Amino acid sequence: AQTVTQSQPEMSVQEAETVTLSCTYDTSESDYYLFWYKQPPSRQMILVIRQEAYKQQNATENRFSVNFQKAAKSFSLKISDSQLGDAAMYFCAYRSQPMEYGNKLVFGAGTILRVKS
């Protein structure tokens, strides 16, 4: 079974600075998806960024980018120019590629990100 590990329970960053959240995963599959989700106090999970394992290029979405190291099974999230609205719980998640597995996500335990003004 796949597992996802987030080793940082909590991180802090100064507004406008850059922060990196860590994630490692364990799988024997060669093709899969990785995601970062944000969960603000409103509780609704919001997709931040996703990465297909077969793509070597790291995904980027505006201020958010990932460092995907397939061999090391590492998938970190970098947030540049941090804003107060970035404060939330961040979850790393894994999904197997084949659709017959139902598209279910395996989540890590999460990292609380605090942004200081």
Added chain:
Amino acid sequence: DTGVSQDPRHKITKRGQNVTFRCDPISEHNRLYWYRQTLGQGPEFLTYFQNEAQLEKSRLLSDRFSAERPKGSFSTLEIQRTEQGDSAMYLCASTTGTDAEKLFFGSGTQLSVL
């Protein structure tokens, strides 16, 4: 498109009572998922539906849990004879199955069993 809607937002119940939660997915989404999230943890998969068919259930879903999705529209999750260990947030998510990797989540139902 009003997003995934869950009702109620909060539920407090006494141990041994039955509770039912409702999820209304985005209208054109044929896949619907239930997850459970306990304090300080990431969500854990419970079950999923493709249209009205329940295609997979986690081992976390004991006999006291049942989920339905009549007519492939809204879904209900019922917990019978609730236990204190059932206290958690229950999240619903849906997707079209085409852009299949993008799940849309509701805001969850927070269950407290006293």
